[in-house]
Amino acid sequence: MMATEVTVPVLGESITEATLGEWLKQPGDAVALDEPIASLETDKVSVEVPSPVAGVMGQHAVAVGDTVRVGAMIATVDAGGSAAPKEAAPQPAVTQTPAAPAPSPAPAAETEPTGDSPAALSPSVRRAVLEHGVDPATIKGTGKDGRITKEDVEAAAQNKPAAAPAPAAAPAPGATTTGGRKEERVRMTRLRQTIAKRLKEAQNTAAMLTTFNDVDMTAVIEARAKYKDLFEKKHGVRLGFMGFFVKAATMALKDIPSVNASIEGDDIVYHDYADISVAVSSPGGLVVPVIRDAQDLTVAGIEKTIGDFGKRAKEGALKMDEMKGGTFTISNGGVFGSLMSTPIINPPQSAVLGLHRIEDRPVVVNGQVVVRPMMYLALSYDHRLIDGREAVSFLVALKNAIEDPTRILIDL
Template sequence: MTTDVKVPTLGESITEATLGQWLKKPGEAVKADEPIASLETDKVAVEVPSPVDGVIGTLVVQEGDTVEVGALIATIEAGGGTSAGQVATGTGTEPRAKAEETVPPPAAEAPKPGTQATAAAYGNHEADPQSGQTLPMSPSVRRAVAEHGLDPAGLSGTGPGGRLTKEDVVKAAQSRPAPAPAAAAATPAAGARREERQRMSRLRKTVASRLKEAQNTAAMLTTFNDVDMSAVMEARAKYKDLFEKKHNVRLGFMGFFVKAACQALRDVPSVNAFIEGDDIVYHDYADISVAVSAPNGLVVPVIRDAHTMSVATIEKTIGDFGKRAKDGTLKMDEMKGGTFTISNGGVFGSLMSTPIINPPQSAVLGLHRIEERPVVRNGQVVVKPMMYLALSYDHRLIDGREAVTFLVALKNAIEDPTRLLIDL
């Protein structure tokens, strides 16, 4: 009996995806609900589960192909299947002993773990040191293995099913002992030039398209201010241990900024509004999009009804988003919507930037690094921990006065956090 595997529903308005990686090979046994492929959508990676127990039959599409929702991508045959160590032929398998008759003996001993080897020596797969099976490697992992000269058979994977991830390869390379001086002879000649061509991921193409659309559509302008972080830093230092003990989450700065932004959005509602055709759509709620880093690029999950949340709830939500963004388990619905965006480039060391609006939103707040700078207080030059704030906004909807008013309200709340408690 043959069962078809089709592209599942990916979310509202998403009609196609890219086949990023096959997690199973023809002839391998698979359990119901076990992931067999990874799809790249415009926002996140989605795993395709097996609908039944059986054996992987035909793989209809190749990695990198674009597939539509409902399209056939593979078949699953009834049966016990084989391990990855057995050789697959067509939609069935051959026992290992029979396959070995047609394979000539190796010309040389395989490289030992820890010696230099390229990904080409292992094809598209890595050896599982515990089971002796071979597991598929994604293109980025193969490339990282080749660049660092590692033997994938000697590496431990932390990905699904024990597969290697790029982070596993980088970590192994960093922990590898420094090569002996004699190895310097193998380094490329001085002045050697090389280049690499890599296909743009669907996520990166979507980000590029949307950012360019924002530049072409909105009348973007950026206004700046700076904020003294002394009060927030003192509060954090004083209460961080009690906060973590009670709420089981660290007290960061984003909780303060999200609360302050929600209060400022209430005072200046146009910053929280959209242009839709000839209409302006105002919102009596604040769904805050927060940019977080993921392996494939920046993603922007949404804190729903942030205006109703405590600082602790906001910190927990952001922490959960960050963890699941790294794991690639964010859901489509968590990426949709949002009325206002906060992007924190300060975690990467940015001093100042002009962030780009996330359509159809009308404004985005950029946070930057905190550094001590001389400022004047009561006629005296003192050193304070300062941060630059940047608000990029659509001038078609938001006037300069409103943009500045928003930033000043935000600045006042951060410099005097008591305002957040007594609603000033």
């Protein structure tokens, strides 16, 4: 039986290292050719490492949380071998871990699954399991390859019978408890570290300023209510508000090209296309896949692209190339209930649009006070490149298109 080394694959341009996020196969497990055996966390997305041969999983050369470089060996696979009996697997030792008398504050104690499931849990799922006190072995995963997601854990916690206080009374492994107060130390994921670094760099580099406006959503709400059923029947996707905003933004960017530009050294780079980055949630944090050439897409095409991004972000299946580039970003904090915010630009971009929740407010229309569904818009921009007049003009153009969606149809 011949052992084949499993090495870290090429991760993308300029990416030389990653963090081992989880082991998908344990020593002794049978693996098929190209079957994922490990998940790596890079600066942008999670990357699965496939098995180079069919056989049996050998020994792990690195542990969860270790930093690995491209080309480094992380494990071996015994080609053509037979899977070890289940009794030989290390799971029984894991089930005894909570009974150990010596609690450890180190996060290493949380890297093993707590239930009978052989699949390792991602860091965000492990945290959710500890917070909600649910047994992962009783949860049916809806993620890729049947893996448990954070949403699965939260759903299981809501359905857990109220008359089961025993699990809550036991302290979570790896947590320290003093006088009824608990603390848990969890290592930041590589993605979260990168997000923190880039956001701080943006604040340190750009002369960042935010300007606000509000928009009456009446016309868009009425159009959506009138056509949403026909739209979904024809295009196979729901009609949301983001399709309108992305399309309106591409029109405004064409009118105000500096908002779609970037600074490179002493040069200003103007783009005759609009690659719109849309912020979506993933288990590891906020990611910003890019809608390429959004100016050429219909509202339906934009909605389909955003829906696909959101689904694959939750599964950790976004690709590196889908995260690169982008000339302008739209972040919708309204889905979480945000009323107003000052979003941070995503370098080398020079501006980001923040959308917020819709709420009924009294406004004056034709001299009369009426109640309208209003939304605050926030444009954060790099004042080194974009003047206040241009920022305000962009928001006004966007506001006009949303309040009169016919403008989107006739490109006005």
